Amino acid sequence: MTDAPFSTFQPLAIEDRSTLIPRFRDYFPETTEGSFATLFLWRRRYGFRWRMWKDWVFVVGQDAEGTFGLMPVGAADRREAARALSLFIAEGPSARIEWADQRFADEIRHEPGCVIEPVRDCFDYVYPADFLIHLPGQAYQAKRNHIHRFERMHPFHYAPLEAADIPVCLAVAEEAVHRDPSNSNLAGEFAAISEAFAHFSALELKGGTIRIDGKIEAFAVGGLLNPETALIYFEKANPGFPGLHAVINQRFLENAWPHVRWVNREDDAGHPGLRKSKLSYHPARLVPKYRITLPVAPASNYFD
Helix, strand or coil: CCCCCCCCCEECCHHHHHHHHHHHHHHCCCCHHHCHHHHHHCHHHHCCEEEEECCEEEEEEEECCEEEEECCECCCCCHHHHHHHHHHHCCCCEEEEEEECHHHHHHHCCCCCCEEEECHHHCEEEEEHHHHHHCCCHHHHHHHHHHHHHHHHCCEEEEECCHHHHHHHHHHHHHHHHHCCCCHHHHHHHHHHHHHHHCCCCCCCEEEEEEECCEEEEEEEEEEEECCEEEEEEEEECCCCCCHHHHHHHHHHHHHCCCCCEEECCCCCCCHHHHHHHHHCCCCEEECCEEEEEECCCCHHHHC
16 A cells, blocks of 8 residues: 555544544445445454545555555545545555445546446345335235245244344354355354444444244344435344245334335345345345546645
8 A cells, every 4th residue: 555645544443433424424325335334344354444634534445456445435526535545545557446336436437547337246225115114016925925924834023132132143143154164255244243243332233133932043233324224234044944034124124214215235245146135125226336446646746
């Protein structure tokens, strides 16, 4: 990472929420990565660090391809901010910004040498909350059938997630890792779930559980992405109970988020089964995200 003068990125920490959450909220994000909680939960996997530059928030991370940045968060026009950010994330003549939203792509698209590529695997799925709660019409007939069949076969109890439930919920999540130990994504997700439970109140999260015969067999965790949109971070259910995923999906929204307009259920990461499942709930829209590559700006323009 370029070591520009006075450049100090600090590791993302829970104490940063008082500074960063208001700035993210003012932006009114539509994508998952516009949430402080999202970045915090995945901070260890990507090594997220941040700093302020003028009035913009810069966040940088690492993946298998090297250093990347997230789009600067703050007021438009962000072209100047993007040019400055390029100095911090450059590992050659160009710099890479991941998970950028449509607004940022539109602001920067006429920058000389800028390349903007949609990344379908990262598109977020957004649904009308009312549809996911009530499952209306012929389109959701199969979902209603799954739920009714489950209800007939398994007396269950839904309840908000409490602190005493956390060890059992972690065991449910860990079991998913054991069922597919070669899936590194599940191991990373388990680490994020552990972070969510460790900082549940500080991140302003909500959760729900379903018990069958007194034992927690499913849980869900989410938060607010913006005042109109709930963001579902995690849903885990024992696959030995067909229809349980559909039930926790519906009951969690019905109890935790009855008044929001939209539900963002994140992306499918290119997983065919997950894509099929998310499409089966008939999203109102897919929220695009972009990889943006831009030439590195002259350092003297920003750090003299």
